[in-house]
Amino acid sequence: MEKQQLEELLKDMSLQEKVDQMLQITGRFYQMDINSVLTGPALQMGLIESDINMAGSILGTYGAKELKQIQKTYMEQHPHHIPMLFMMDIIHGMKTIFPMPLAMGASFEPELVRRCAQASAKEAAYSGLHVTFSPMVDLVRDARWGRVMESTGEDPYLNSRMAEAQVRGFQGESMSEEGRVCACVKHFAGYGAAVAGREYSAAELSERTLRQYYFPAYKAGIDAGAGMVMTAFNTIDNIPATANRWLMRDILRGEMGFGGVLISDFSAILETVVHGYAEDKKDAAKKAVEAGVDIDMMTGCYSENLAELVEQGIVPESLVDECVWRILDLKNKLGLFDNPYKDADEAKAEEVILCREHRALAREAAGKSCVLLKNENILPLNKEKKIAFIGPYTYCKKIISNWSVAGESKDCVSVKEAADEIFDSIHTSYHAGSQMTGRKVRFEGFSAFGKAAEPDDEEWGEEKERKELEEAVRAAKEAEIVVLSVGESYLHSGEACSRAFLDIPEVQMNLFRRIAEVNPNIVVVLFNGRPLDIREISAKSKALLVAWMPGTEGGHGIVDVLTGKVNPSGKLPMSFPYCVGQCPVFYNELSTGRPYREGDTNRYFSKYLDIPNKPLYPFGYGLSYSEFEISPVKLNKNSFCEGDVITASVTVKNTGEFPGTEVIQLYVQDVAASVARPVKELKGFEKVTLRESEEAVVSFRIDETMLSFIRADGTVGCEPGLFRIWVGNSSETSNMAEFWLTK
Ligand code: BGC
Ligand code: BGC
Numbered sequence: 001m002e003k004q005q006l007e008e009l010l011k012d013m014s015l016q017e018k019v020d021q022m023l024q025i026t027g028r029f030y031q032m033d034i035n036s037v038l039t040g041p042a043l044q045m046g047l048i049e050s051d052i053n054m055a056g057s058i059l060g061t062y063g064a065k066e067l068k069q070i071q072k073t074y075m076e077q078h079p080h081h082i083p084m085l086f087m088m089d090i091i092h093g094m095k096t097i098f099p100m101p102l103a104m105g106a107s108f109e110p111e112l113v114r115r116c117a118q119a120s121a122k123e124a125a126y127s128g129l130h131v132t133f134s135p136m137v138d139l140v141r142d143a144r145w146g147r148v149m150e151s152t153g154e155d156p157y158l159n160s161r162m163a164e165a166q167v168r169g170f171q172g173e174s175m176s177e178e179g180r181v182c183a184c185v186k187h188f189a190g191y192g193a194a195v196a197g198r199e200y201s202a203a204e205l206s207e208r209t210l211r212q213y214y215f216p217a218y219k220a221g222i223d224a225g226a227g228m229v230m231t232a233f234n235t236i237d238n239i240p241a242t243a244n245r246w247l248m249r250d251i252l253r254g255e256m257g258f259g260g261v262l263i264s265d266f267s268a269i270l271e272t273v274v275h276g277y278a279e280d281k282k283d284a285a286k287k288a289v290e291a292g293v294d295i296d297m298m299t300g301c302y303s304e305n306l307a308e309l310v311e312q313g314i315v316p317e318s319l320v321d322e323c324v325w326r327i328l329d330l331k332n333k334l335g336l337f338d339n340p341y342k343d344a345d346e347a348k349a350e351e352v353i354l355c356r357e358h359r360a361l362a363r364e365a366a367g368k369s370c371v372l373l374k375n376e377n378i379l380p381l382n383k384e385k386k387i388a389f390i391g392p393y394t395y396c397k398k399i400i401s402n403w404s405v406a407g408e409s410k411d412c413v414s415v416k417e418a419a420d421e422i423f424d425s426i427h428t429s430y431h432a433g434s435q436m437t438g439r440k441v442r443f444e445g446f447s448a449f450g451k452a453a454e455p456d457d458e459e460w461g462e463e464k465e466r467k468e469l470e471e472a473v474r475a476a477k478e479a480e481i482v483v484l485s486v487g488e489s490y491l492h493s494g495e496a497c498s499r500a501f502l503d504i505p506e507v508q509m510n511l512f513r514r515i516a517e518v519n520p521n522i523v524v525v526l527f528n529g530r531p532l533d534i535r536e537i538s539a540k541s542k543a544l545l546v547a548w549m550p551g552t553e554g555g556h557g558i559v560d561v562l563t564g565k566v567n568p569s570g571k572l573p574m575s576f577p578y579c580v581g582q583c584p585v586f587y588n589e590l591s592t593g594r595p596y597r598e599g600d601t602n603r604y605f606s607k608y609l610d611i612p613n614k615p616l617y618p619f620g621y622g623l624s625y626s627e628f629e630i631s632p633v634k635l636n637k638n639s640f641c642e643g644d645v646i647t648a649s650v651t652v653k654n655t656g657e658f659p660g661t662e663v664i665q666l667y668v669q670d671v672a673a674s675v676a677r678p679v680k681e682l683k684g685f686e687k688v689t690l691r692e693s694e695e696a697v698v699s700f701r702i703d704e705t706m707l708s709f710i711r712a713d714g715t716v717g718c719e720p721g722l723f724r725i726w727v728g729n730s731s732e733t734s735n736m737a738e739f740w741l742t743k
Contacts, residue, residue: 001332001337001338006325006328006329006332006337009080009082009328010321010324010325010328012080013080013324014079015307015310015311015317015320016307017054017079017080017082018320018321018324019302019303019306019307019320020050020051020054020055020056020303021056021082021323021324021327021328022056022294022295022296022302022303022306022320022323022324022327023051023054023055023056023057023295023296023302023303024055024056024057024058024059024087024263024295024296024297024298025042025045025047025051025052025055025058025059025298026058026059026060026061026298027058027059027060027061027070027086028060028061029042029052029058030052030058030061030070031061031066034049034052037052038052045298045299045300046281046299046300046303046304047300047303051300051303053074053077054077054078055084055303056082056084056085056295056327057084057085057086057087057131057295057327058070058084058085058086058087059086059087059088059089059133059297059298060087060088060089060405061086061088062086062088062094062124062127062128062129062405062406063127063128064126064127064128064344064345064346064348064349065346066128067086067127067128067129067341067344068128068341068344070084070086071083071084071086071340071341071344075340082328082331083331083336083337083340084340085130085131085327085330085331085334085336086128086129086130086131087129087130087131087132087133087184088124088129088131088132088133088405088406089132089133089134089403089405090120090121090123090124090129090132090133090134090181090405090406091132091133091134091136091150091401091403091404092104092116092120092400092401092403092404092551093116093119093120093123093362093400093404093407093551093552094120094123094124094127094353094406094407095123095353095354095406095407095408095411096119096120096123096353096354096355096358096359096361096362096407096411096551096552097362097400097401097404097407097411097412097551097552098116098119098120098361098362098365098366098551098552099362099365099366099369099548099549099550099551099554099557100149100150100401100403100529100548100549100550100551101135101136101149101150101151101152101162102140102148102149102150102151102152102153102529102530102548102573102574103365103366103369103547103548103549103550103570104116104152104162104365104369105151105152105153105158105159105162105573105574106369106370106371106546106548106570106571106572106573106622107365107368107369107569107570108158108569108570108571108573108663108685108687109368109687110161110162110164110165111165112364112365112368113152113162113165113166113169114165114166114168114169115169115361116169116361116362116365117134117135117165117166117167117168117169117170117183118169118170118172118179119352119357119358119361120132120169120170121169121170121171121172121179121180121181122179122352122358123349123352123353123358124181125178125179125180125181125342125343126179126343126344126345126348126349126351126352126353127344127349127353127406128341128342128343128344128349129181130181130182130334130336130342131181131182131183131184131227131228132170132181132182132183132184133184133186133230134166134170134183134184134186135162135163135166135167135170135183135185135186135221136150136151136186136187137151137152137159137160137162137163137185137186137217137218137220137221138150138151138186138187138190138191138192138214138217138232139151139153139154139155139156139159139192139193139213139214139217140153140154140192140574141154141192141193141574141583141584141585141586142192142193142194142196142197142583142584143197143502143530143531143532143574143576143577143580143583144196144197144198144498144499144500144502144580144583145192145194145197145198145199145498145530146199146492146493146494146495146496146497146498146499146529146530147191147192147199147493147494147495147497148192148493148529148530148531148574149401149402149403149493149494149529149530149548149549150403150494151192152217152573153572153573153574153619154573154574154575154586154587154588154619155573155587155588155619155682156212156213156214156216156217156681157216157681157682157683157684158573158682158685159216159217159220160216160217160219160220161220162217163185163217163218163220163221163224164220164221164223164224166183166221167183167185167221167224167225167226168224168225170182170183171183171224171225171226171227174333175227175333175334176333176334176335176342178343179343182226182227182228182330182333182334183221183226183227183228184226184227184228184229184230184263185218185221185222185226185228185229185230186229186230186231186232186265187230187231187232187233187241187265188218188229188230188231188232188241188247188248188252188262189210189214189215189218189232189236189241189247189251190203190205190210190214190232190234190236190241191203191232191233191234191241192214193205193214193234194234194498197498197499197583197584198498199495199496199497199498200233200234200496201234202234202235202238203232203234203235203236205236207237208675208710210236211710212709212710213588215251215256218252218256219256222256222257222258222260226260227260227261227330227333227334228260228261228262228263228330229252229258229260229261229262229263230262230263230264230265231248231262231263231264231265231268231293232265232268233265233268233271235275235277239277240268240271240272240275240277241268242264242265242268242269242271242272242288242291242293243269243272243277243278243284243287243288243290243291243293244291245290245291245292247291248262248291248292248293249291249292252292253292259326260326260330261294261295261326261327261330262292262293262294262295262326263293263294263295263297264288264293264295264296264297264299265297266297266298267297267298267299268297269284269285269288269293269296269297269299269301269302270284270299270300270301272284272287272288281299281300281301281304281305282301282304282305282308282309284301285301285302285304285305285306285309286305286309286314286315288301288302289302289306289309289315289319289320289323290315290319292322292323293323294323294324294326294327295323295327306320354411354552359552359553362551362552362553362557363553363556363557363560364557365551365553365557366547366550366551366553366554366556366557366558366560367556367557367558367560367561367566367568368557368566368569368570369548369550369557369570370545370546370547370548370550370557370558370561370568370570371545371546371568371570371571371572371621371622372543372544372545372546372561372568372570372622372623372624372625373534373538373544373545373546373572373576373617373621373622373623374538374541374542374543374544374623375542375543375544375623375625376542376543377542378481378521378523378542378543379523379543379545379562379564379625380561380562380563380564380625381481381483381523381562381563381564382481383422383423383424383427383563384427385427385480385481386427386428386478386479386480386481387423387427387428387429387479387480387481387482387483388428388429388430388431388472388475388476388478388479388481388482388483389415389416389419389428389429389430389431389482389483389485390430390431390432390433390472390475390476390482390483390484390485390511390515391432391433391434391483391484391485391486391508391511391525392432392433392434392435392436392485392486392508393414393415393485393486393487393525393527394414394415394416394430394431394432394433394483394485395414395415395416395430395432396414396436396456396485396527397409397410397412397413397414398412398489398490399412399414399490399527399549399550399551399554399555400412400490400549400551400552400554401490401493401494401529401549401551402490402491402493402494402495402497402529403494403495407551407552411552412551412552412553412554412555413552413553413554413555413556414554414555415483415485415525415554415555415558415559416430416555417555418555418556418558418559419483419555419559421559422559422563429475429478429479431468431471431472431475432468432472433468433469433471433472433473433511433515434465434468434469434472434507434508434510434511435456435457435460435465435507436456436457436489436505436507436508437457437489437491437505437507438457438505438506438507439457439458439460439465441457441505443491445496446491469510469511469514472511472514472515473514473515473518476515476518476519477518477519479519480521481521481522481523482515482519482521482522482523483523483525483562484511484512484515484522484523484524484525484541485525485527486504486508486511486512486524486525486526486527486537487504487508487526487527487528487532487547488504488505488527488528488529488530488532489505490529490549492529492530493528493529493530493549494529497529499530500580501533501580502530502531502532502533502577502579502580502583503532503533504526504532504534504537509536509537512524512536512537512540516540516541520540520542521542522540522541522542522543523541523542523543523544523545523562524537524541524543524544524545525545525547525558525562526544526545526546526547527547527548527549527550528546528547528548528549529548529549530574531572531574531575531576531577532576533577533578533579533580533616534576534616535578535579535616538616545558545561545562545568546570546572564625564658567624567625567626567658567659567660567661568622568623568624568625569622569624569660569661569662569663569687570622571619571620571621571622571663571665571729571730572617572618572619572620572621572622573619574586574619575587575615575617575618575619576615576616576617576618577615577616578611578612578614578615578616579611581608581611582608582611582613582615585615586619587618587619587620587679587680587731587732588619588678588679588680588681588682588731589678589679590676590677590678590679591676591679592606594606596613614732618730618731618732619682619730619731620663620665620682620729620730620731620732621730621731621732622663622730624656624658624660624661624662625656625657625658625660626654626655626656626657626658626659626660626662626690626692627654627655627656628652628653628654628655628656628660628662628690628729629652629653629655630650630651630652630664630727630728630729630733630735631650631651631652631653632650632735632737633648633649633650633725633726633727633735633736633737634648634649634650634737635647635648635725635737635739636649637739638738638739638740639739639740639741639742640739640740640741640742641741641742641743642704642718642720642741642742642743643704644703644704645701645702645703646701646702646739647699647700647701647702648666648699648700648702648725648727648737649697649698649699649700649727650664650697650698650727650735651695651696651697651698652664652688652690652695652696652697652698653690653693653694653695654690654691654692654693654694654695655693656692657692658692659689659690659691659692660689660690661687661688661689661690662687662688662690662729663685663686663687663729664685664686664687664688664698664727664728664729665682665684665685665726665727665728665729665730665731665733666682666683666684666685666700666702666725666726666727667680667681667682667683667725667726667727667728667731667733668680668681668683668702668706668707668723668724668725668726669681669723669724669725670707670709670718670719670721670723671721671722671723671724672721672722673709673711673719673721674711674712674713674719675709675710675711675712677709680726680731682731683700683702683706684700684706686698686700698727700727702725704717704718704741707723707741718741719741720740720741720742720743721740721741722738722739722740723738723739723740723741724736724737724738725737725738725739
């Protein structure tokens, strides 16, 4: 539709029609009898039948046939026949589930991330959807927070590259293209900084920290063209993000230049009352619309109050028009005025969902996101050896995370199934050995999943528990190598899954200890939605492979790595703490005035009395089956002036016995500036693949934008002086050179 027609449409709409556009409700209301809806949750929200019938968008329902039907009925009833928007959380895949986003961060491969988002978009678009509530780009530093699984990690640069890759993958050149959906960058802003890692708690961030660390990834997603942004649940400077004018008007719209649709998070407008910021629903509606929130997700704040607020002259109608314009514009950009069904197509959906190509991509991604933390000459596995596959994750197919609306574990490939395809059954045995979390462990609020935390655990009686453990220990004793698949339950991470302890469930640790007593040759495969405290298993195993929640093709991806078909190349996108007492722990911190150096015996340094300062495994760390020699970093000059560039290069040589891939990382430090700068900041990375004995030169161009920051006076730019750069294969590299930036 031409812009002028769209403007005319807006002019012609009644106030009520406009307010309707600003409401989003769950699609479930459409799947139920309207009378049952009106006595249930909708009534609690303050909705009336017309709100439900006329809401401008719905969330959480998918399926080409169903959505086409909803669209048809809706448009017939709508006075202006405006099409409805269909949104859903496609976080790491629609039906083909890719590794969870933090795992994808470990790939350090934006192009892979883009391809996975593209495949997800295809499955979603043919299933009738228009918008995905993704990417989640919140910077995360505290492993206690359950939603770290949904982010790509602790680094602003890596997050930015991954944010734009996802937006490009979802939207392509234009979101109206076939097989594309609109991306929604979330949660704006600072949600990842929840105090003490406790879900929904406040974010205490200075403006400098917000700008320097937290804003870049949102900005990158917006610059890549994301059509939507979602607000965050937390407060920023004591004002709920969702009604925060400074954040939404000055920063998001003003500074970042975002012109798309801003949607509240689920019920977040109403929650501003609970925060103690709005007096009641009406005040909440006023404050949110003043902040420029276009769509109210799942509350009746707007639908009950906006029209009245306008009629009473409290909210100018122009503010409502502004919001509705952006919503109509998005519908138009998606091409819905020309074809309200967009790509909804049952046959095409069936063709692409879990198709061979998508499964192959999911397998590639699962392999590339595995991070090898330890390997004492035991991996890749020698298939001639006698191997016992033990642990609850040997068979478990619940490896797609807690956050896959449409994904199903029945479609997943377990470790056992994948191993069965290539290991000779004469040499292998398989045992669960223990339950996942223990049949007596209860998770509250997961009632939909059964009484026990893991319904499968419920089936275990004491007898089975004893027998399984015994059999596993016997198998471990008889085997030459044990592959132990253990970790968190998929229910341990995701929204509302904060944890105070980062342990592997006790039943599994018990299994690990019993096995370690009889066989030291343990390869641990870790399933996890977050960094865990893995001191004990790291110390007592020969190899340790982090597999995260690896998705539909998880088993294949893992076995590919275990057998050496895929040489691991993943790097940690988030530090693995030594223990929970270090959280939040991250590499790009400021120096204290008394930094501790190993060996310092004086007490008055920045350190703990009882644990080391360093995480157990740092950001950027990950091993390969190959060895890579990285030459000292060479600069083409020792000083350069503003406007110029300097080149840093290293020669990387594969000195190992396998072809392999290494992620070469560039870090920078401004040694002295008008404000203290981080000890190290990632500014670039490159993945190089080399055959045995092959070498290659990897170069990074450094220009002043890479050295810029928010100066003491608030302006952005660099300052002359001494800089250090490091080029290596982890954030702990000591391969350093220095240069001067002159005026
Ligand atoms: C989450 C969002 C999600 C929304 C809709 C909220 O609880 O915080 O990330 O997009 O629900 O499902
Ligand atoms: C302490 C101060 C103290 C000073 C002199 C410092 O290490 O931080 O509190 O006054 O020593 O003893």
